[in-house]
Amino acid sequence: MITEQRIRELQEKFHELIAEIRSVIIGHEEVIKYVLIGLLCGQHLLLEGVPGLGKTLLVRTLGRALGLKFARIQFTPDLMPADIIGTRILTEDEAGRRRFEFVRGPIFAHLVLADEINRATPKTQSALLEAMQERSITVSGETYTLEEPFMVLATQNPIEMEGTYPLPEAQIDRFFFKIVLRYPSLGELEQILQRHGSSHELRPVRQVLTREELLEAQQLVAQWPIASPLRRYAAQLVYATQPSSDTAPELVKKYVEYGASPRAALALVWGAKAHAFLSGELHTRIVDVQAVFYPSLIHRIIRNFRGEAEGIPVEQILQQVYDQIRPT
Amino acid sequence: MHGFEMLRARLERRQRLLNGLTAASWALLISVGIAIVALGGSALGLWGAVPLLPWVIAHALLGIVGFGIGWICPINSRELLFRADRHLQSHELLVTLYELSQGYGPAEFFPLLERRLAALSVTPARALPMGSGDRGRWAAVAILSFFCVSVASLVQPGWLPTESHLSATAPASHESSRASPLLDEWLQTPPPDLAQKLADMRERFERARRELALNPNDPRARAALQQLHAELLTEQERLAPPSPPTDAESSKKSSSDASVTEGSSSDLRPPQQSSSGAAKLDHIVQGLRSILEQAQGLSHEELKKLLEQLRDAPPEVAALAEQTWQETQIPQEFRQRLEELLRELEARQALYEQLEHLQQEIESALAPPEPQTAHGEEFSQSSPNAPSPVEEGSQQAPSQQGSASAETPRSQERSEESQPSAGAGRGTAPLDPEAAKDLPDLSELRERSRTIPVPPSAHDQDLDILFEIVSLELPQDPQGASSPTPAQINYERVEAVLDMLEIPQELRDAVRQYFLSLSRH
Numbered sequence: 130m131i132t133e134q135r136i137r138e139l140q141e142k143f144h145e146l147i148a149e150i151r152s153v154i155i156g157h158e159e160v161i162k163y164v165l166i167g168l169l170c171g172q173h174l175l176l177e178g179v180p181g182l183g184k185t186l187l188v189r190t191l192g193r194a195l196g197l198k199f200a201r202i203q204f205t206p207d208l209m210p211a212d213i214i215g216t217r218i219l220t221e222d223e224a225g226r227r228r229f230e231f232v233r234g235p236i237f238a239h240l241v242l243a244d245e246i247n248r249a250t251p252k253t254q255s256a257l258l259e260a261m262q263e264r265s266i267t268v269s270g271e272t273y274t275l276e277e278p279f280m281v282l283a284t285q286n287p288i289e290m291e292g293t294y295p296l297p298e299a300q301i302d303r304f305f306f307k308i309v310l311r312y313p314s315l316g317e318l319e320q321i322l323q324r325h326g327s328s329h330e331l332r333p334v335r336q337v338l339t340r341e342e343l344l345e346a347q348q349l350v351a352q353w354p355i356a357s358p359l360r361r362y363a364a365q366l367v368y369a370t371q372p373s374s375d376t377a378p379e380l381v382k383k384y385v386e387y388g389a390s391p392r393a394a395l396a397l398v399w400g401a402k403a404h405a406f407l408s409g410e411l412h413t414r415i416v417d418v419q420a421v422f423y424p425s426l427i428h429r430i431i432r433n434f435r436g437e438a439e440g441i442p443v444e445q446i447l448q449q450v451y452d453q454i455r456p457t
Numbered sequence: 458m459h460g461f462e463m464l465r466a467r468l469e470r471r472q473r474l475l476n477g478l479t480a481a482s483w484a485l486l487i488s489v490g491i492a493i494v495a496l497g498g499s500a501l502g503l504w505g506a507v508p509l510l511p512w513v514i515a516h517a518l519l520g521i522v523g524f525g526i527g528w529i530c531p532i533n534s535r536e537l538l539f540r541a542d543r544h545l546q547s548h549e550l551l552v553t554l555y556e557l558s559q560g561y562g563p564a565e566f567f568p569l570l571e572r573r574l575a576a577l578s579v580t581p582a583r584a585l586p587m588g589s590g591d592r593g594r595w596a597a598v599a600i601l602s603f604f605c606v607s608v609a610s611l612v613q614p615g616w617l618p619t620e621s622h623l624s625a626t627a628p629a630s631h632e633s634s635r636a637s638p639l640l641d642e643w644l645q646t647p648p649p650d651l652a653q654k655l656a657d658m659r660e661r662f663e664r665a666r667r668e669l670a671l672n673p674n675d676p677r678a679r680a681a682l683q684q685l686h687a688e689l690l691t692e693q694e695r696l697a698p699p700s701p702p703t704d705a706e707s708s709k710k711s712s713s714d715a716s717v718t719e720g721s722s723s724d725l726r727p728p729q730q731s732s733s734g735a736a737k738l739d740h741i742v743q744g745l746r747s748i749l750e751q752a753q754g755l756s757h758e759e760l761k762k763l764l765e766q767l768r769d770a771p772p773e774v775a776a777l778a779e780q781t782w783q784e785t786q787i788p789q790e791f792r793q794r795l796e797e798l799l800r801e802l803e804a805r806q807a808l809y810e811q812l813e814h815l816q817q818e819i820e821s822a823l824a825p826p827e828p829q830t831a832h833g834e835e836f837s838q839s840s841p842n843a844p845s846p847v848e849e850g851s852q853q854a855p856s857q858q859g860s861a862s863a864e865t866p867r868s869q870e871r872s873e874e875s876q877p878s879a880g881a882g883r884g885t886a887p888l889d890p891e892a893a894k895d896l897p898d899l900s901e902l903r904e905r906s907r908t909i910p911v912p913p914s915a916h917d918q919d920l921d922i923l924f925e926i927v928s929l930e931l932p933q934d935p936q937g938a939s940s941p942t943p944a945q946i947n948y949e950r951v952e953a954v955l956d957m958l959e960i961p962q963e964l965r966d967a968v969r970q971y972f973l974s975l976s977r978h
Contacts, residue, residue: 130565131563131565131566131569132565133569133572136569352562352563354553354556354557354562354563354566354570355553355562356535356539356549356552356553356555356556357535357552357556357561358535358536358539358549358552359549410548411566411569411570411573412548412549412550412553412566412570413549413553414548414549415548415549416548456539
């Protein structure tokens with residue numbers, strides 16, 4: 130039975146979680162919010178930013194604050210799928226009998242940080258992405274289910290493209306949001322120095338939310354009320370990114386090869402619900418849809434040759450879609 | 458009923474009201490637009506007066522029907538509440554509640570959200586305000602209606618008649634409105650200085666006549682007289698009331714035009730309009746006088762009834778009376794205006810008669826000069842200031858007639874003047890007694906013509922002119938038959954006049970025979 134009191138308690142806990150993360154992470158308010166939205170929706174996120182912006186710190190802090198098992202995988206070109214999933218090794222018991230035993234890889238965690246995912250070979254990337262999609266792993270005919278909550282936060286470095294294997298569009302589409310981390314401002318940089326300049330040790334993080342509470346919150350968000358005009362609005366936004374649609378703005382028609390997939394529309398609606406939950410509301414609003422518009426669609430728009438050659442940013446195209454499509 | 462359901466019902470009622478108002482505004486905008494076009498057309502004279510009271514009732518009915526249609530139009534509650542959310546800035550709370558109430562989404566959230574609704578003070582007017590389009594349309598309707606009333610007040614002063622008046626006078630008003638523009642124009646062009654002009658004309662006429670007396674063939678004097686004659690005709694046309702052109706009249710006019718071109722002295726022919734114009738003026742004066750007499754002491758309603766009965770009266774009379782009534786609407790004022798109108802028309806009549814008289818004098822003076830044998834001696838004996846032949850004839854006639862002039866019609870006088878008598882005024886030569894034997898008795902002719910009922914104005918006047926011409930132009934010298942005699946010349950004119958003037962059909966042959974016999978001699 131859903132009660133307002135319980136909803137308020139959960140919302141309060143998430144506000145505490147945000148506060149706890151912000152006690153470690155300086156700035157990146159939007160990033161923290163989107164990460165929590167992804168967490169509430171049980172989806173995987175792609176973080177893009179230059180090294181040193183606190184991506185790993187963010188995910189680790191989140192894991193500690195939630196009391197969840199955290200794993201970090203540094204993707205390199207020689208990383209093998211077994212390094213992620215795990216492998217079977219020959220072991221000998223006390224009786225001297227030998228048998229194969231499956232040793233779980235780092236994927237068997239609640240929060241997995243796939244650092245610089247674009248440095249691994251496509252084969253390894255595919256192994257991770259398959260696990261992300263199926264939420265289970267099959268090794269030697271035996272299936273292992275990944276424990277909920279399961280969330281992969283992949284990062285990629287946008288500047289060092291040499292020796293990388295950019296994720297194919299089909300793989301990128303599996304990420305719920307793509308969150309671009311911006312460089313901190315001068316004030317934020319000063320705060321970072323003040324807070325972390327004296328010691329290498331991280332400030333201890335208090336657990337504010339249990340795994341069960343997180344799962345309860347995920348279930349609550351899944352059934353969060355959203356009115357049909359908002360669903361229609363989300364659909365209109367996504368539909369307008371298709372160059373063949375009649376509502377597509379000029380930039381879309383000119384510079385977009387493929388628009389956002391229906392998965393983008395789902396991400397918009399689910400993300401809007403989670404955003405409404407985090408905002409302390411009891412129902413979804415238009416502003417919630419609009420708040421998750423960019424992270425939901427930015428990695429799902431594939432520009433055509435002309436768009437790439439002319440350097441038209443996807444953000445600019447999305448801005449035109451956002452401005453042109455109004456809720457009706 | 459839940460708080461939300463009550464609010465929803467109120468919002469739906471509000472939406473129906475707005476729909477009704479929107480439909481009504483469209484209906485009224487269109488109908489008022491049509492009304493303005495109708496009034497504009499009426500003001501320009503394209504069609505008759507617009508009965509405005511039925512129009513107003515039709516507008517009201519149309520607005521009510523439009524409102525009813527808008528009210529019963531189906532309402533999409535979801536869209537309605539979504540719109541209300543946007544106006545209230547309630548972040549889609551109403552539409553979410555609606556969907557939860559309809560079973561879409563977890564029902565547990567409904568009471569949670571409904572409690573929030575209480576904190577949101579929702580009023581239907583705030584949730585669903587009238588759109589700017591509707592406001593603009595109603596403003597347009599108001600402005601156009603005001604414009605309509607203003608135009609109606611200018612074009613149709615008594616625009617709010619009663620039902621009975623409208624039903625009874627609709628055809629009459631249509632009739633009068635058809636005739637009124639011409640009458641208006643006629644009445645609005647009063648002869649401002651016609652009296653002065655008439656005096657000038659008479660002076661010019663006297664001068665020309667004196668010159669003609671000295672030299673009957675003086676072309677300058679004749680041209681001056683002809684010019685004067687043309688001016689007289691113009692003035693007569695201005696004074697005469699206009700008659701709406703009909704097919705019959707236009708054909709008649711064309712035939713008369715044709716005869717004018719054929720005639721040898723077309724410019725001298727008395728215009729048919731002169732006599733009919735005088736008659737018309739007389740008709741109008743008589744008709745209005747009759748209305749004025751009947752209108753004495755009548756009440757408002759009785760006067761309206763009287764005007765309703767004028768449908769059988771001449772259209773000009775009915776139009777003038779109707780127009781005067783429309784302008785006044787008060788019996789006392791109506792009678793005063795009618796009296797003023799009568800005075801003006803009588804003044805016109807007097808001027809018209811003077812013009813007619815002068816015209817006759819000019820025509821007499823312009824008659825072809827007579828042979829020197831008779832005329833020259835007389836003119837040589839007479840002084841330049843001697844009275845004109847017409848005046849002379851009119852002065853001498855009584856002395857020559859003696860007691861024979863017991864009957865006083867002008868035609869009789871003139872026919873008696875034309876009887877053969879030596880030195881009988883006007884300088885006309887005596888008729889040959891032998892030739893006179895063969896002539897039909899003119900007095901008998903006159904008697905016959907008098908017994909036949911013909912329009913007095915046309916018949917008498919035309920016969921007068923005819924007899925005057927005959928009396929002036931009898932053949933002087935029977936020996937000179939080889940050259941065209943004055944009788945022959947005048948016969949051609951008379952022939953044309955016979956065709957034009959309204960001589961009774963039965964008498965035309967007799968008259969023609971008379972002149973033929975003259976020409977033989």
